[in-house]
Amino acid sequence: MRRMNNHMELTFPAIAPNEAFARMAISAFLVSADPPVSIVAEVRTAVSEAVTNAVVHAYQGAPEGAVTMRAALGGGLLRVEIEDAGCGIEDVPRAMEPLFTTRPDEERTGLGFSLMQSFMDAVRVTSRPGRGTRVAMEKRLDAPAREAT
Amino acid sequence: MGAKSDVETKRWRRQGDTLTVYLAGEIDHCQAERLREEIEERLRDASVRCLRLDFSRVSFMDSSGIGMIIGRYKTMTARGGRVTACALKPPVDRLFRMGGLHKIIAIEEERCGA
Numbered sequence: 001m002r003r004m005n006n007h008m009e010l011t012f013p014a015i016a017p018n019e020a021f022a023r024m025a026i027s028a029f030l031v032s033a034d035p036p037v038s039i040v041a042e043v044r045t046a047v048s049e050a051v052t053n054a055v056v057h058a059y060q061g062a063p064e065g066a067v068t069m070r071a072a073l074g075g076g077l078l079r080v081e082i083e084d085a086g087c088g089i090e091d092v093p094r095a096m097e098p099l100f101t102t103r104p105d106e107e108r109t110g111l112g113f114s115l116m117q118s119f120m121d122a123v124r125v126t127s128r129p130g131r132g133t134r135v136a137m138e139k140r141l142d143a144p145a146r147e148a149t
Numbered sequence: 150m151g152a153k154s155d156v157e158t159k160r161w162r163r164q165g166d167t168l169t170v171y172l173a174g175e176i177d178h179c180q181a182e183r184l185r186e187e188i189e190e191r192l193r194d195a196s197v198r199c200l201r202l203d204f205s206r207v208s209f210m211d212s213s214g215i216g217m218i219i220g221r222y223k224t225m226t227a228r229g230g231r232v233t234a235c236a237l238k239p240p241v242d243r244l245f246r247m248g249g250l251h252k253i254i255a256i257e258e259e260r261c262g263a
Contacts, residue, residue, distance in 0.1 A: 016179035023175070023209070041209075041240050048211045052178040107185065107216035111248060115212055118247065 002034050007072040014055045014065035014084065022051040022069055026080065029071050033078075035141035042119035043078065043139055049112040050082035050135045056108065058086025058133055078139045088129040096125065161191065166198040173206040176214035185217050189224065198230040201257075205236035214241075215248035222253055233257055 008029055012018045023044045030040055051067055059065030071080045089095045096117075101110035116123045120137040127133040162169040168191055174180065192200070200221055204210075222232045235257035237245060245251055 016177075016182070019177045019179050020175060023177075044209065045211050045240075045244075048177055048209075052211070052213060056178060107181070107213075107220040109212045109216040109219065109248065111212040111215060115244075115247065 002032070003076050004033060005072075005074045006032055007070070009068065009070045011066050011068045013063055014059045014067050014086070015063050016055055018067070019048055019051050019055065022067075022082075023048050025069065026071060029073075030078070030141075033073050033141055035078075039139065039141055039143075043080070046116045046119045046123075046137055046139075047080060047082065049115050050137070053112055053135075054082060054084040054086060054133070056103065056106070058084040058088075060087070073141075076140060076142045078141055079136070080139075081134055081136045083132065083134040085132040088131055089125070089127040089133055090129050092125050092127050163197075166196060167201055168192070168194075168197045168199070169201040169203055171203045171206065175209035176207055176217065177209070177211050178213035181213040181217035185220060188221055192221070192224055195228060198225075198228070200225050200230065200232045202232065202234045203236055204234060204238065204241050207238065207241055210241045210244050212244075212248065215244060215250060218250060218254070219248075231255070 006029070010025055012021060026043055026047045027040055030043065047069070051069070054065070054067045055061070065084060065086055068083045069080065070083070071078065094100055096113040098114045099110040101108040113123070113125070116135070116137060120139050122138040124136045125133065160171050162171070170188060172184070176184065188200070191197070202218065218232070225232050233255045234245070237256065245256070
């Protein structure tokens with residue numbers, strides 16, 4: 001792990017192929033800090049879940065929506081935000097309950113926020129109905145990867 | 150080269166009542182939707198009683214993959230069949246445990262049919 005400061009911001013259409021793009025982008029961003037592979041894997045999963053939520057829920061598949069991913073490195077800490085300007089979430093605590101989903105018919109599991117919370121050190125969700133949602137996450141890059149819970 | 154690439158690109162195998170799917174790459178929301186359609190198409194054949202999912206070439210999976218697997222589990226149990234999985238790499242194995250899939254799907258250590 002190398003301690004260094006860096007930041008980036010990317011905006012891309014809320015389409016499913018960009019879930020993989022977002023994972024690749026955060027992986028590439030982390031290369032300069034050289035964290036353990038297990039930590040990169042955890043961050044990739046959390047980012048994938050957050051971007052998928054934007055694609056599936058915020059814009060409900062409408063491709064004109066945009067997702068912005070911001071990331072900052074400093075003092076051995078990664079901060080990453082996934083923000084959309086979609087429909088927003090009426091009840092954030094309920095949306096974050098394990099297994100809660102509005103789309104069981106589409107084989108959504110309701111595990112997205114649970115995985116973000118398991119894999120990251122902090123997850124903060126702010127949302128305004130009709131305006132959008134921001135998921136802000138933090139991860140220490142020098143800590144051992146968490147055990148599965 | 151021909152024989153080798155045939156092995157690398159093998160995606161399906163039917164043996165008796167067992168259909169093996171050789172999954173590959175990253176199973177996210179985008180890929181899970183495609184896989185759901187492809188596997189369901191193959192499962193129209195009602196003589197398939199066991200669906201085996203080979204994860205030896207899967208490098209990443211998120212909750213969308215869990216949903217896709219639970220969906221196929223429902224398809225198979227509805228016909229009295231079952232789902233098994235094999236060759237889970239550590240990141241995929243961890244998702245299996247977090248999603249509770251270990252409780253409903255038998256995990257084989259070796260690559261299916263290897």
